[in-house]
Amino acid sequence: MKLYAVSDGPPSLAVRMTLKALEIQYQLINVDFCALEHRTDEYAKMNPQKEIPVLDDDGFFLSESIAIMQYLCDKYAPDSSLYPQDANLRAVINQRLCFNMGFYYAPISSHSMAPIFFDYERTPMTLRKVQNALEVFETYLQRLGTKYAAGDNVTIADFALVSATLCLEAIHFDLTQYPLVARWYATFKEEFPQLWEIANSGMQEISAFEENPPDLSEMEHPFHPTRKAKA
Numbered sequence: 180m181k182l183y184a185v186s187d188g189p190p191s192l193a194v195r196m197t198l199k200a201l202e203i204q205y206q207l208i209n210v211d212f213c214a215l216e217h218r219t220d221e222y223a224k225m226n227p228q229k230e231i232p233v234l235d236d237d238g239f240f241l242s243e244s245i246a247i248m249q250y251l252c253d254k255y256a257p258d259s260s261l262y263p264q265d266a267n268l269r270a271v272i273n274q275r276l277c278f279n280m281g282f283y284y285a286p287i288s289s290h291s292m293a294p295i296f297f298d299y300e301r302t303p304m305t306l307r308k309v310q311n312a313l314e315v316f317e318t319y320l321q322r323l324g325t326k327y328a329a330g331d332n333v334t335i336a337d338f339a340l341v342s343a344t345l346c347l348e349a350i351h352f353d354l355t356q357y358p359l360v361a362r363w364y365a366t367f368k369e370e371f372p373q374l375w376e377i378a379n380s381g382m383q384e385i386s387a388f389e390e391n392p393p394d395l396s397e398m399e400h401p402f403h404p405t406r407k408a409k410a
């Protein structure tokens with residue numbers, strides 16, 4: 180099994196935490212984001228979205244980190260509490276995974292990552308959207324009243340949500356106003372140090388880029404605001 184991953188990419192980190200938690204052996208193939216290795220025609224054969232990560236399980240190619248995490252659990256650990264079979268437990272996990280992708284990580288990424296990698300500005304609006312996402316996550320934690328995002332056991336939803344939240348830590352975002360989110364995040368680090376080690380490596384990289392942004396002025400990326408027009 181091979182995982183094409185970017186070392187500071189939250190979706191990649193979530194999948195790597197899943198592989199580690201399930202003790203699945205695999206080959207980690209580092210994709211160089213800044214060199215645009217994921218924008219090539221060759222890469223697009225694996226994932227037409229040209230996004231990282233991609234799993235290659237003996238010729239079975241799968242993109243989208245949530246789908247990858249679900250596949251790994253279903254195929255290699257169907258009895259794992261990381262993604263239980265019970266319909267209701269699973270429904271809450273799926274809800275949190277969708278919440279992360281559509282409502283939580285998206286504004287966090289726009290506020291934390293886009294200014295570093297695509298030269299966009301942090302604005303009152305990007306900040307407000309992050310606050311809104313955190314308020315909702317706080318509400319979910321408060322309503323469910325559990326240690327982790329979808330119950331008292333850690334699940335793949337926590338891996339996704341932790342990997343999003345680490346972007347905020349990397350830019351020194353203060354979580355004090357979201358005490359349940361802060362406690363959930365701290366609990367994860369404390370209880371799963373080996374998984375946090377994976378997440379932390381990405382967090383440290385983002386943090387270093389936050390201090391010293393990469394020079395991407397020449398990067399011909401479709402999302403880059405100052406990109407050169409393509410012939």
Ligand SMILES: N[C@@H](CCC(=O)N[C@@H](CS)C(=O)NCC(=O)O)C(=O)O
Nearest residue numbers: 188189190229230231232243244245
């Ligand atoms: N929904 C995708 C998102 C993956 C994603 O956004 N990956 C980033 C790297 S962290 C990427 O490949 N972006 C492509 C680009 O910006 O060119 C997933 O969860 O796997």
